[in-house]
Amino acid sequence: MRVKRSRLLKIAAAIAVTALSFWLVQHVRERHKAAEREAYYRTVLAEYTSALKPGMTRKQVEQLLQTDGKRFRQMCCVASFRGEHVNSVDAGWDDLVKIGEESAPWFCGENNVYIAFEFNPKSRGELSKTNVSDILKSVAVFHQLEDCM
Numbered sequence: 001m002r003v004k005r006s007r008l009l010k011i012a013a014a015i016a017v018t019a020l021s022f023w024l025v026q027h028v029r030e031r032h033k034a035a036e037r038e039a040y041y042r043t044v045l046a047e048y049t050s051a052l053k054p055g056m057t058r059k060q061v062e063q064l065l066q067t068d069g070k071r072f073r074q075m076c077c078v079a080s081f082r083g084e085h086v087n088s089v090d091a092g093w094d095d096l097v098k099i100g101e102e103s104a105p106w107f108c109g110e111n112n113v114y115i116a117f118e119f120n121p122k123s124r125g126e127l128s129k130t131n132v133s134d135i136l137k138s139v140a141v142f143h144q145l146e147d148c149m
Contacts, residue, residue: 075093092134097114111146
């Protein structure tokens with residue numbers, strides 16, 4: 001009886017060690033892939049920051065994006081998603097170029113990665129969300145969970 005119990009414990013321990021080993025290998029592999037993706041995002045960011053400098057107008061930025069065939073969308077207040085206080089009345093809309101996707105948590109449909117072109121509005125109090133004279137404030141990598149419950 002004691003021999004069977006000892007043998008079962010050894011088998012259970014071997015299964016646990018094997019499962020833990022598989023999990024560890026998978027975890028290390030996933031971390032490596034994530035680091036490669038982040039390096040790619042930084043490379044793309046560097047390309048944009050070398051071509052687009054703060055102080056450029058929205059018109060100049062969007063013309064360059066269109067010339068390069070880059071599709072972009074606009075969204076208000078990227079800085080607010082980073083936890084910065086943004087007055088939405090005076091905020092300019094930012095341009096986003098999608099550069100990647102990450103795995104999304106179960107409660108969201110997508111986890112997209114963008115290059116965010118953040119603008120300061122040239123004129124305050126206008127009705128339009130964007131103005132060709134808006135001024136580029138910064139260019140950054142921006143992760144955005146989307147289609148969440």
